[in-house]
Amino acid sequence: MRIAEPERDDVLLRQAARGDEEAFTLLYRRHQAAMYRFALRMTGNNWAAEEIVQDVFMTLMRQPKKYDASRGTIGAFLYGITRNRVMKHLERLPREVALEEKNEDGTGSGIVLQDNATPATWAEKRERVEQIRAAVLELPAEFREAVVLCELEEMSYEEAAAMAGCPIGTIRSRLHRGRALLLAKLEMLRDVPRRASAVR
Amino acid sequence: MKCEEFEAIGLDAERDASLSEAERAAARAHINSCSRCAAFQDSWLAARTELRSLVEATSEHQAPARVEMRLRQEFRTQHHTVKARRAVVIAGWALAAAAILVGAVSWINWRASQHQGVTSHPGAQSNPANLAASGGSGAKQAPDQNLGANPETLLADNELGDFTLLPGVLPSDTDDAAIMRVRMQRSALGALGLPVSEENAGDWIQVDLLVGNDGLPQGVRLPQEN
Numbered sequence: 001m002r003i004a005e006p007e008r009d010d011v012l013l014r015q016a017a018r019g020d021e022e023a024f025t026l027l028y029r030r031h032q033a034a035m036y037r038f039a040l041r042m043t044g045n046n047w048a049a050e051e052i053v054q055d056v057f058m059t060l061m062r063q064p065k066k067y068d069a070s071r072g073t074i075g076a077f078l079y080g081i082t083r084n085r086v087m088k089h090l091e092r093l094p095r096e097v098a099l100e101e102k103n104e105d106g107t108g109s110g111i112v113l114q115d116n117a118t119p120a121t122w123a124e125k126r127e128r129v130e131q132i133r134a135a136v137l138e139l140p141a142e143f144r145e146a147v148v149l150c151e152l153e154e155m156s157y158e159e160a161a162a163m164a165g166c167p168i169g170t171i172r173s174r175l176h177r178g179r180a181l182l183l184a185k186l187e188m189l190r191d192v193p194r195r196a197s198a199v200r
Numbered sequence: 201m202k203c204e205e206f207e208a209i210g211l212d213a214e215r216d217a218s219l220s221e222a223e224r225a226a227a228r229a230h231i232n233s234c235s236r237c238a239a240f241q242d243s244w245l246a247a248r249t250e251l252r253s254l255v256e257a258t259s260e261h262q263a264p265a266r267v268e269m270r271l272r273q274e275f276r277t278q279h280h281t282v283k284a285r286r287a288v289v290i291a292g293w294a295l296a297a298a299a300i301l302v303g304a305v306s307w308i309n310w311r312a313s314q315h316q317g318v319t320s321h322p323g324a325q326s327n328p329a330n331l332a333a334s335g336g337s338g339a340k341q342a343p344d345q346n347l348g349a350n351p352e353t354l355l356a357d358n359e360l361g362d363f364t365l366l367p368g369v370l371p372s373d374t375d376d377a378a379i380m381r382v383r384m385q386r387s388a389l390g391a392l393g394l395p396v397s398e399e400n401a402g403d404w405i406q407v408d409l410l411v412g413n414d415g416l417p418q419g420v421r422l423p424q425e426n
Binding site for chain 1: 207208209211212215216217218243244247248250251253254255257258259261262263264267268270271272274275276278279282283
């Protein structure tokens with residue numbers, strides 16, 4: 001199926017560069033969620049992810065000519081900028097892991113489990129998701145990036161390699177080491193409550 | 201396939217498009233024969249299921265509305281500034297163009313009035329030789345009273361009939377000649393082979409010279425006064 005000409009990303013970008021605010025807004029709405037989730041999964045920090053997304057689209061707004069259609073889609077271009085901003089953020093704050101953050105509406109950190117389980121099961125599940133999130137965030141940045149791109153963003157090795165700007169072999173190797181570390185951390189996190197309950 | 205190889209490429213053998221069918225078959229064969237790797241794969245599949253729950257829990261996340269608001273505000277500011285700057289530049293160019301147009305029209309009018317003045321007195325002072333010798337009133341202008349006050353002016357006047365050709369110049373030589381208006385002392389006419397009265401030799405006069413392609417004067421004319 002072909003996307004209608006006026007709604008194609010590159011057409012929208014051209015219109016935005018000429019001052020069409022609606023075109024820019026449409027482009028933003030189309031891509032912001034993916035960029036935000038990637039930034040959030042990499043940084044674990046709502047505020048940082050928000051700043052990064054804003055920064056990425058500011059760049060697009062101010063320098064639309066930086067995008068070269070022959071080098072890929074606008075989505076990939078935005079991912080590239082987001083990745084650079086995330087890496088810069090992680091370099092500045094290497095060990096920052098958000099503990100408890102509030103959304104705009106005052107609710108919790110944003111992880112929402114959408115099922116009808118009992119409160120006990122829900123709490124257990126939520127705790128486990130938090131543990132996984134923390135385990136991912138504790139991975140070194142390069143391994144974390146491979147895990148986020150291939151496992152959470154569900155990109156192929158080729159896409160992840162293009163995004164990270166490295167060969168497929170490097171992504172495969174980082175993913176392997178990231179998985180091993182993640183497994184070890186998850187095992188450890190799983191054992192901590194068991195040991196704690198055994199002591200009691 | 202060895203255990204190290206399986207850990208590196210076997211976990212994703214079915215998903216990794218860069219692997220060959222033979223490598224996938226080797227991974228499958230290894231998992232059936234190695235209990236350690238089979239256990240590793242099981243634990244990874246369990247971890248992947250947990251990762252899926254993280255993906256699902258965060259799949260609806262998106263940037264807060266305030267980000268869009270800030271970006272739109274910035275977009276407006278940026279493009280309004282650009283528009284205003286563009287309007288100033290366009291207004292500047294328009295003013296410059298208008299000034300040039302007014303200047304050009306004024307010059308054309310001035311030239312037309314000059315030309316009319318010349319044609320309204322066709323008989324007066326048409327012979328430079330006589331005028332140079334007599335020292336007529338039209339030739340007695342002070343230097344600061346000359347038209348345009350320019351020492352040299354190229355003119356687009358093609359009427360060559362009033363010119364007195366200098367000695368040795370044929371009429372056919374003046375086909376491509378240009379007319380140049382200059383201010384000089386009357387005595388300089390002597391250098392061109394024209395008679396000059398000694399009494400008026402020091403007077404400043406304005407003459408039109410017919411200048412050939414070689415830069416040498418070929419004819420001379422004393423223009424009439426308005």
